[in-house]
Amino acid sequence: MSNHIALENVSQSFSAEETKVELFNNLNLTINQGQSYAITGPSGTGKSSLLMLMSGLENPSSGSCTYVENGQKKSLTLLRENIGFIFQQFHLLPELTALNNVALPLKLRGDKQALTKAKTWLDKVGLSHRLAHKPLQLSGGEQQRVAIARALVFEPKFIFADEPTGNLDQHNATEIADLLFACCQENNAGLILVTHSHALANRAEHIFSLADGHGIATAIEQLEAVS
Numbered sequence: 315m316s317n318h319i320a321l322e323n324v325s326q327s328f329s330a331e332e333t334k335v336e337l338f339n340n341l342n343l344t345i346n347q348g349q350s351y352a353i354t355g356p357s358g359t360g361k362s363s364l365l366m367l368m369s370g371l372e373n374p375s376s377g378s379c380t381y382v383e384n385g386q387k388k389s390l391t392l393l394r395e396n397i398g399f400i401f402q403q404f405h406l407l408p409e410l411t412a413l414n415n416v417a418l419p420l421k422l423r424g425d426k427q428a429l430t431k432a433k434t435w436l437d438k439v440g441l442s443h444r445l446a447h448k449p450l451q452l453s454g455g456e457q458q459r460v461a462i463a464r465a466l467v468f469e470p471k472f473i474f475a476d477e478p479t480g481n482l483d484q485h486n487a488t489e490i491a492d493l494l495f496a497c498c499q500e501n502n503a504g505l506i507l508v509t510h511s512h513a514l515a516n517r518a519e520h521i522f523s524l525a526d527g528h529g530i531a532t533a534i535e536q537l538e539a540v541s
């Protein structure tokens with residue numbers, strides 16, 4: 315079996331004041347490196363919370379989230395250096411140029427080839443003519459291209475994307491989706507994206523559909539995409 319993220323008997327609930335929010339109960343999921351997954355469902359069913367669990371940024375109330383490499387279970391925290399994130403709001407550093415935004419993850423890892431590799435990735439996403447632009451000098455679609463380059467420049471094993479096309483018009487959304495799927499496939503990275511868009515979800519190899527029952531996500535189904 316390929317390297318994968320395993321969620322076993324995972325439950326997640328939050329308590330805020332008097333209110334208890336139960337999101338998942340005994341969830342079992344496998345996320346394989348090299349495959350693509352979409353998480354869909356109505357607002358508030360826990361899509362972003364599930365992404366946080368899968369990426370190890372949050373811990374479940376019970377159950378385990380692990381990274382299984384060559385058959386050995388490891389803590390998800392060991393995967394942290396090997397995952398990239400893409401957000402709806404791009405989250406680029408406003409004072410840095412496109413080139414330096416993309417080079418930053420490599421510089422932080424002490425990579426002496428950081429600028430060269432960043433240039434190569436900005437070229438791949440079609441932005442070689444915008445290296446010296448800062449985020450506010452770029453369009454939304456261009457900013458998301460920079461974010462994709464930044465997420466993939468260090469060749470991560472998994473990419474987590476929360477509504478990556480949510481802020482873009484239809485034309486840009488299609489282009490960004492094309493780029494995201496192509497880049498992840500080229501790098502053999504697992505892609506896990508949260509989206510309200512059926513068109514985007516149907517491009518993934520697997521769809522996790524969160525259902526809403528009285529404010530509690532009661533079912534999650536794994537369906538083969540129809541595309």
Ligand SMILES: Nc1ncnc2c1ncn2[C@@H]1O[C@H](COP(=O)(O)OP(=O)(O)OP(=O)(O)O)[C@@H](O)[C@H]1O
Nearest residue numbers: 328329330335337356357358359360361362363364
């Ligand atoms: N840290 C927390 N403490 C308390 N409640 C939380 C916490 N994080 C999430 N929730 C609650 O869990 C529910 C699911 O939130 P989440 O953001 O995962 O949903 P979502 O499906 O991604 O929603 P949307 O599509 O609107 O972005 C919400 O009702 C939210 O209030």
